[in-house]
Amino acid sequence: MTPDQIQSAVAAAMPQAVEDLKRLSAIPSVAFPGHPEQPVLAAAAVTEELLRSAGLPHVQQIPVEGSFPAVYGEAPAPPGAPTVLLYAHYDVQPPGDPAAWRTPPFEPTLIDGKLYGRGTADDKSGIISHVAALRAFQGRFPVGIKVIVEGQEEYAGERLEAFVDRNPDLLRADAIVVADTGNPRVGDPSVTTSLRGMAAFTIEVRTLKEPVHSGQFGGAAPDALAALMRMLTALHDENGDIRVPGLPRGAFLGQGPSEDEFRKTVGVLDQVSLVGSGSLADRLWSSYAITVTGLDVPNVSGAINAVQAVARARVTVRVPPAGDPKTTVDAVMDFLRQVTPWSAKVTITDFVVGSGFHADSGGKARAAVNRAMERAFGRPPRDVGAGGSIPLVNTLVKQFPAAEILLFGAEDEDAATHAPNERVDLEELHRVALTEALFLLELAQDA
Incomplete structure (x- = not known):
């Protein structure tokens, strides 16, 4: 033909x-x-x-x-x-x-x-x-x-x-x-x-046998949801760059999108800043990224006045092409354990990894x-x-x-x-x- x-x-x-x-x-x-x-x-x-x-x-x-x-x-x-x-x-x-x-x-x-x-x-x-x-x-x-x-x-x-x-x-x-x-x-x-590449896992934090009344026990009872939020926010600094040791920013030699193109494609709201540092090509294609992709917590519509006993999150890590997903996810999990407050009980399960x-x-x-x-x-x-x-x-x-x-x-x-x-x-x-x-x-x- x-x-x-x-x-x-x-x-x-x-x-x-x-x-x-x-x-x-x-x-x-x-x-x-x-x-x-x-x-x-x-x-x-x-x-x-x-x-x-x-x-x-x-x-x-x-x-x-x-x-x-x-x-x-x-x-x-x-x-x-x-x-x-x-x-x-x-x-x-x-x-x-x-x-x-x-x-x-x-x-x-x-x-x-x-x-x-x-x-x-x-x-x-x-x-x-x-x-x-x-x-x-x-x-x-x-x-x-x-x-x-x-x-x-x-x-x-x-x-x-x-x-x-x-x-x-x-x-x-x-x-x-x-x-x-x-x-x-x-x-x-x-x-x-x-x-x-990528790695993903589910992290569970437990502090109590069961939820308790926030009015009667709040202020002293350790809140599993608050603990988990503190752990997850510790993954990034104020600029949005990753704080986990051993995960440096990479460099992409080709041309990436302009900031205007990226903001339009992603739908970033006016006056909201992008996160991280380096070029967009570096951040999107050659550097690590950590995203919380799911949370198991009470829904707002069904919320009750209780200190939470357990909270879970799904965490996804993107790994540069030359990076090792297994080593990367180990570093992230170790960091989360190090920043766990109040000696809360942490369980990490359901691992998925894929190379770049x-x-x-x-x-x-x-x-x-x-x-x-x-x-x-x-x-x-x-x-x-x-x-x-x-x-x-x-x-x-x-x-x-x-x-x-x-x-x-x-x-x-x-x-x-x-x-x-x-x-x-x-x-x-x-x-x-x-x-x-x-x-x-x-x-x-x-x-």
């Missing part, structure tokens, strides 16, 4: 791709503990069906120990052609407070060329970009194709890491496309060359992506970092050191991933699918 034929084929396939994304995004495939398993398994089944529709002769669900199944597809390489592995995940973040959504999170809604709903961007757009790109070839692929779509990346992606360690030949490839990132802005092509990633920007595969993106977007891509983590990527680096790993996708920074009102721009999805299809053709021609 010629590039013009690829372009026409992808354009013709997009209406069906959008319908497929609506169908897949309507499934509440939240793979966190406490959420029903059936929708996650339903998303795996739909993903399997979609990969079959893309012309792959071999598709199956593969059990992953302690997790949900991965969906795997494969087409053999033509003689002398390289093999490309395509990655995405079908699980999604919990929707959070439904009242914060302008449209129902699991009723995909099209507004002004954007599809709103949980998972429409992260990362069901990645699945659909793979499917739309593959459909353009009608089963006659110019390179070998392998596809792996996992089912628990958002909560415990390291379980797929262990699977890859045990089954390296299944995913062995010359180039790997990870469709779980995106561009800084719609229409601004980029390739993500660095990812922060830094890519080279050379090689045949990167050159092929550059040409493909320039045709699809009208200009060549630039290198950017990402503050989030993709646990599988570092394992792929270790297992396949000769493979080029390429991170791009349709999740622009305004997509509200992990937040209410998540959405994907459908024209951006089209350009990304076209980029991937053109990349496969360009890579075959370079072989």
Whole structure:
């Protein structure tokens, strides 16, 4: 096929791709503990069906120990052609407070060329970009194709890491496309060359056998919630920089967003300052960050006049690409224990870790992506970092050191991933699918 034929084929396939994304995004495939398993398994089944529709002769669900199944597809390489592995995940973040959504999170809604709903961007757009790109070839692929779509990346992606360690030949490839990132802005092509790692844990503080009357005992009874708040606020100094020893600020060599762009994207309120020091690229892509992502405390609407006996928090730590998540989380936990007031009892459980990633920007595969993106977007891509983590990527680096790993996708920074009102721009999805299809053709021609 010629590039013009690829372009026409992808354009013709997009209406069906959008319908497929609506169908897949309507499934509440939240793979966190406490959420029903059936929708996650339903998303795996739909993903399997979609990969079959893309012309792959071999598709199956593969059990992953302690997790949900991965969906795997494969087409053999033509003689002398390289093999490309395509990655995405079908699980999604919990929707959070439904009242914060302008449209129902699991009723995909099209507004002004954007599809709103949980998972429409992260990362069901990645699945659909793979499917739309593959459909353009009608089963006659110019390179070998392998596809792996996992089912628990958002909560415990390291379980797929262990699977890859045990089954390296299944995913062995010359180039790997990870469709779980995106561009800084719609229409601004980029390739993500660095990812922060992550670690997370739940901390519980106990001070009393049970809550007691705040009027009768307050002022002497140790408040577990107050203790926890003091511990969490101790993690940062007045400027917002991390106070934990051994977690220095890093530096990113590329260009990051301007402060105005960042404030607009994030929705920082007028007169509210940003936190931390150093450039925004340093803070977002190459430095540590600690965030309290959840609290178990009494709701304001149901509050009673009591000194709290127990309080819990979920703490997430982002780790620079070269940092060690395990060492980092140990440092944070040790610091929290050191600043615990009143000899309160502290328990730390439910650990999750994932390593970061830094890519080279050379090689045949990167050159092929550059040409493909320039045709699809009208200009060549630039290198950017990402503050989030993709646990599988570092394992792929270790297992396949000769493979080029390429991170791009349709999740622009305004997509509200992990937040209410998540959405994907459908024209951006089209350009990304076209980029991937053109990349496969360009890579075959370079072989």
